[in-house]
Amino acid sequence: MLARCYLRASTDEQDAARARDDLERFAAERGLPVASWYVENESGSKLARPELFRLLGDSKPGDVLLIEQVDRLSRLNETDWKRLRAELDSRSVRVVALDLPTSWTLAAPADEFTGRMFGAVNAMMLDVLAAVARKDYDDRRRRQAQGIAKAKAGGRYRGRPEDAERNAAIIKMLKAGQTWATIVMATGASRSTLARLVKRA
Structure with a gap:
């Protein structure tokens, strides 16, 4: 079992590698070898993410996809989330998130019954947190659109400055x-x- 650590930020201005120390510490405390790091600046609302799919392509059955928070993996709509879940399941990749304690047991060897039980619980919690992450994304987009519309109406909107x-x-x-x-x-x-x-x- 190897950990494949995925770090994502939504924009170029954000530090995608910010949580690296936390993931390293989590893996070290559990004696979980880290095979590789996958870092990208892409929106979690998009399924087409090169580093995420490179990670999946590199993974072997039983490997751990280690993330800081579930929303680093997904802010996808329901259809795309189901596609990603199917991809993870077909490759037998375990998702372990630091903000999802029920997933931590998947980072250690377990007997078949324990593995299946916690796998089922974790799958349900992943679905819940992925839905929450998407709702948060939609809410922020709606508030942003409202703010832009108000600024445009007042002649104050100039867009984000280019670097x-x-x-x-x-x-x-x-x-x-x-x-x-x-x-x-x-x-x-x-x-x-x-x-x-x-x-x-």
């Missing part, structure tokens, strides 16, 4: 022929940002 210095550096790296993977690692920018900037390069 011109970082984007200029990315364009320079693109022109120099650097790979997207290298640029993402060096700058923390998302692939969607690179796709937008490559049109300027």
Whole structure:
């Protein structure tokens, strides 16, 4: 059994690796070897996340997908969450989240009965927390839209300022022929940002 640690933040401005120390400590306390780290800046509301699916592709049956919170794995709508759950189940990957104590038993060997019992409890709790995470996402989006509409009506809305210095550096790296993977690692920018900037390069 190996841990594959997944770290995600929604925007380029956020530090996706912020929780690394907590995950390392959790794994060390349980003698759980960490096979690899998967870090990306992508929205949890999107199913298409390169690092998440690289993790799934690397995983062996019984491996642990270790996350800080369930919302780091999913803010997906119900349809996409079911697709992700099916992918996890088909690969026999165990989801262990620091904010879900019922999942912690899955980070240690157990007999068949105990494993199945806690697996069932954990699956139910994952569904609940994934639904809560999606509701939180929808609520924040609605409040944001209301705030923008109000600001526009008052002539105060100008949108989020662009990080011109970082984007200029990315364009320079693109022109120099650097790979997207290298640029993402060096700058923390998302692939969607690179796709937008490559049109300027």
